[in-house]
Amino acid sequence: MTTARLHIAIELIEAIGEYLDSLGLSAAEFYQQNGFHPDEENDSGYVDFALFSALFDAAAQFAGDDYIGLKVGENFLARHWGRLGYLIMAGENGIEGIQYIQRFATIVTNALEMKWLTDSATLSCEFALLGGTWSRHVVDYFVSSSLSLSRATSNEKTQYLSVHFKHDGGPTPAFYDTFLQSHCYFLQASNRITVDIEGLRQASAFRDPRLKKILEEHADQVLQSLSASDELVESVRRYIIDHLPHGAPSLKEVCEHLGQNERSFQRALAKLGVNFQEMVDDLRRRMALEYIRNDYNFLDIAMMLGYSEQSAFHRAFKRWTGMPPSRYRRTLQQNEKKPGEGPGEQQKVPD
Secondary structure, X not given: OOOOOOEEEHHHHHHHHHHHHHOOXXXXXXXXXXXXXXXXXXXXXXXXXXXXXXXXXXXXXXXXXXXHHHHHHHOOOHHHHHHHHHHHHHOOEHHHHHHHHHHHHHHOEOOEEEEEEEOOOEEEEEEEEXXXXXXXXHHHHHHHHHHXXXXXXXXXXXXXXXXXXXXXXXXXXHHHXXXXXXXXXXXXXXXXXXXXXXXXXXXXXXXXXXXXXXXXXXXHHHHHHHHHHHHHXXXXXXXXXHHHHHOOOOHHHHHHHXXXXXXXXXXXXXXXXXXXXXXXXXXXXXXXXXXXXXXXXXXXXXXXXXXXXXXXHHHHHHHHHOOOHHHHHHHHXXXXXXXXXXXXXXXXXXX
């Protein structure tokens, strides 16, 4: 119930626009059509990962390109990964670049989960996208941009030995083999890239020990800032959950508890893409679904969620799921749904 908001650096969305412009299409028109306003979104430097995924699908339609993720990744520039991209470029070699990815990946996105496997000759990275089922183009982008970055630092000597994709490869799967110059496999159990370690040992063409030290210090600062932001949201959520049985806490009560000014507090949450009232409502929704799965009676659930009347809880539940709680429970029992997959519950991206 307290999953962190999945974010991604806004530069990656700008990379999509830059690719569209390179085709002679209008990134500004594309952004406008999809309700994205770069200047307004750039306050915190991050946007919802769900938006990134949706814009990649929209860009594929806008450009009429089934493999836009690969092509945007091919046009990778270090600034698309911000400090991490420049840091990898300034590092000693690909091995050190991998270490920086392991350490600082969350300053680009916290939606990636990676597992590294190695033997004497090869290195493999298994990766998953957290929080939902995302666009195939997002997976393709990470595969392609990683290759572009590795080749830039190794004088084109990096080569993927094989790439495994969980997705089906789209309408022309053979395109991947040609584009990535590798053996590609689809509908696999996991996404996995395998490379020759020897290629990673090539000294970076852009290594700069002095710049590397500066960028490493800056990356540490960004990590600390992100950690502090996560702690703020967690503190608010814990307070709401603890006090719901006594009624939904107000913004004023939370600010008094945290010792913060209301306006400053709201601005801090806004930079994280969080709205206080939406957070309260979402926590109530998630807790209600959990309580129903655990067979609490509806009056108790209403009280535990801070509703003054059971009817108010019923109205809220119908707004969340499209059905009253009694029908939801019956259908849940009949279908024997897995946890988190109850009927009428739209799968939502966690904050």
